[in-house]
Amino acid sequence: MFRYRKQLTLGLVVVLILSLAASLFSGVMTSSTEEVETKSCQESDFRAVQTLVQNQAFAFRAQNVSGAYAYFSNNFQADIDKEKFSLIVGTNYPMLLSGGTLAFGECREISIGFAQAVTLTGDSGSHRLIYFISKADGPIKVEGITVEE
Secondary structure (H helix, E strand, O other): OHHHHHHHHHHHHHHHHHHHHHHHHHHHOOOOOOOOOOEEOOHHHHHHHHHHHHHHHHHHHOOOHHHHHOOEOHHHHHHOOHHHHHHHHHHHOHHHHHOOEEEEEEEEEEOOEEEEEEEEEEOOEEEEEEEEEEOOOOOOEEEEEEEEO
């Protein structure tokens, strides 16, 4: 009985931690301010993030995967080389290569820098992307991109 209760308690702790992490993430890019205290990007930061995302999008649209790779942070590049990056983009993010229109949504300050909502609309439909932008390495760089389903 004690072992079962211990496993159940551990399981509940894991579920609570995952639930908290999910609610924290969703609070970053929603209008809800009750879960996470973040603040909107300053206008100058928003413009810098917008320019970074647009420049990377131009590189993707030109099928210049190496050029797009250069917009990623040093941390990202240390973990993922150009060949692996090219494979990941072709497999998981083909909409980036086909291009389209970018619409910029909310930009929020987060611990690493910024989280920027972007809607990419093109031949493959409309895709909501969240760009995570790092300001740790000097000039801002892309730390990661997620696609919201």
